[in-house]
Amino acid sequence: MTLRVGVIGTGMIGQDHIRRLTQVLSGVRVVGVTDIDRARATAAAPEGAEVFDSPQALIRSDSVQAVVICSWGPAHEEQLLECIAARKPVFCEKPLVTSEAAALRVMEAEEAHGHRLVQVGFMRRFDADYRRLKAVIDGGSLGAPLLYHSVHRNASVPEGLYTSDMPLNDTLVHDADISRWLLDDEITGVEVRVPRRSTRGKDLRDPVVVLLHTASGALVDVEISVNIGYGYDIRGEVSCEGGVASLPNRPATVVSDRHGIRQAIPADWRERFIDAYDQEFREWIVAAGQGTATGPSTWDGYAATLVADAALRAVESGRLEPVRMRAKPALYGEPIAVAA
Numbered sequence: 001m002t003l004r005v006g007v008i009g010t011g012m013i014g015q016d017h018i019r020r021l022t023q024v025l026s027g028v029r030v031v032g033v034t035d036i037d038r039a040r041a042t043a044a045a046p047e048g049a050e051v052f053d054s055p056q057a058l059i060r061s062d063s064v065q066a067v068v069i070c071s072w073g074p075a076h077e078e079q080l081l082e083c084i085a086a087r088k089p090v091f092c093e094k095p096l097v098t099s100e101a102a103a104l105r106v107m108e109a110e111e112a113h114g115h116r117l118v119q120v121g122f123m124r125r126f127d128a129d130y131r132r133l134k135a136v137i138d139g140g141s142l143g144a145p146l147l148y149h150s151v152h153r154n155a156s157v158p159e160g161l162y163t164s165d166m167p168l169n170d171t172l173v174h175d176a177d178i179s180r181w182l183l184d185d186e187i188t189g190v191e192v193r194v195p196r197r198s199t200r201g202k203d204l205r206d207p208v209v210v211l212l213h214t215a216s217g218a219l220v221d222v223e224i225s226v227n228i229g230y231g232y233d234i235r236g237e238v239s240c241e242g243g244v245a246s247l248p249n250r251p252a253t254v255v256s257d258r259h260g261i262r263q264a265i266p267a268d269w270r271e272r273f274i275d276a277y278d279q280e281f282r283e284w285i286v287a288a289g290q291g292t293a294t295g296p297s298t299w300d301g302y303a304a305t306l307v308a309d310a311a312l313r314a315v316e317s318g319r320l321e322p323v324r325m326r327a328k329p330a331l332y333g334e335p336i337a338v339a340a
C-alpha cells in the first residue's frame, strides 16, 4: 500500500524531505504541499501533487493520509493539534514546539486520542554511527557512563531567520535528545556559559557551552557553535568507568596534495545525516501506514523543550536551572530507567 503524504513547509528541509519521499523511498507518495509562501510550495510540489491554501486545508483533506511538518518551530503546535484532531499520523521536524506549555497541550491531545500519532525529527537516533555507539554503551563492557562530550558545529545559519534564542531552542534540542537516548538517563538541570562571541555570529550568542546534569549523576557538556565556517562538524564521546566510546570520523576519501593530507567535512546536516533521514522516514512510513508513530515521541519532544527552556533561563540567571518533568503518560511506555 502507498502512504499518501502532505508536506507543510517547503523550505530547506521540506524540499529535502520531498526529494527523499519522492525519489528515494518506496511505499509513499507526496500528494499535497503547502507553505505561507505559495510560490515556494508550487515550485516544490512533485508532479501531480496539490498545492493547498493552508495547513488546515491540507490536514483535513481526504486525499492526505499522513502529514510531514517542516514549518518553523513556533508554527508546529497549531499544526500538530490539527493533525491529532484529524486523527492523522504526523512526522514533525524538531523542535516539537518552543515552550513547555505548548508541549503539554500536544501531549494532552495525543493522550486523549489514546495512542501515538506523533514522531519527532530527532534523526540522530536513526544514524548508524550513533546506533553503534549506543549498542556499545548498552552492552555494558565499558561500565557506567560518567561523561558525554557533544560537539555541535554548523558552518553557518540563515541570517535573519535564525534568531538569538535558537542556539538553545533549535540547535541544542538535538544534543539534549541524543544524550537522554544514549545514556538512558533524564536531564535534571542545565547550566550555560557564554564565552567571547565569534565575530562571525553577528548578534547571536555564539558559541555557547551547555552543561546538562542527569538523574544518575552523569554530566554532558555541549559545544554549540553555529557559524564555525569550515563545515558541519558533529562529534560525540562517552567516558565510562572502564573505557571511552566515540563517534567515528565520517569516512571520506583521503586527499594528499601540496596542501597536505585531508578529508572532506560535510557541508551541512543534509549531507552528514542523509542516511539517517532516509531511515527515520522508512520507519515512519511503516508506522504511519498502520495509523500510528514510532521512534522519538511527543514525550521526547517535551523533554528536549524543557531542556531548551531551562537553558534559556540559565543563560540569563548564570545559575544551574532545574528541569522538572511531569509523570510519564502510559502512552509513551516505561520511563527511561535511571540509577537510584
Ligand SMILES: NC(=O)c1ccc[n+]([C@@H]2O[C@H](COP(=O)([O-])OP(=O)(O)OC[C@H]3O[C@@H](n4cnc5c(N)ncnc54)[C@H](O)[C@@H]3O)[C@@H](O)[C@H]2O)c1
Residues within 6 Å of the ligand: 008, 009, 010, 011, 012, 013, 014, 034, 035, 036, 037, 040, 055, 070, 071, 072, 073, 075, 093, 094, 095, 121, 122, 123, 161, 170, 269
Ligand atoms: N532535523 C534536522 O536536522 C533539521 C534540519 C533543518 C531544519 N530542521 C527543522 O525543520 C523546520 C524547518 O526548517 P528549515 O531549515 O527548512 O526552514 P526554512 O525557513 O528553510 O523553511 C521553513 C518553511 O516553512 C514555511 N512556513 C513557516 N511557517 C509556516 C506556516 N505557519 N504554514 C505554512 N508554512 C510555513 C516557510 O515559509 C518556509 O518556506 C524547523 O523546525 C527546523 O528546526 C530540522
Ligand SMILES: O[C@H]1[C@H](O)[C@@H](O)[C@H](O)[C@@H](O)[C@H]1O
Residues within 6 Å of the ligand: 094, 154, 157, 170, 171, 174, 226, 269
Ligand atoms: O534546524 C537545524 C537542524 O536541526 C540541524 O541539524 C542543526 O545542526 C542546526 O543547528 C539547526 O538549526
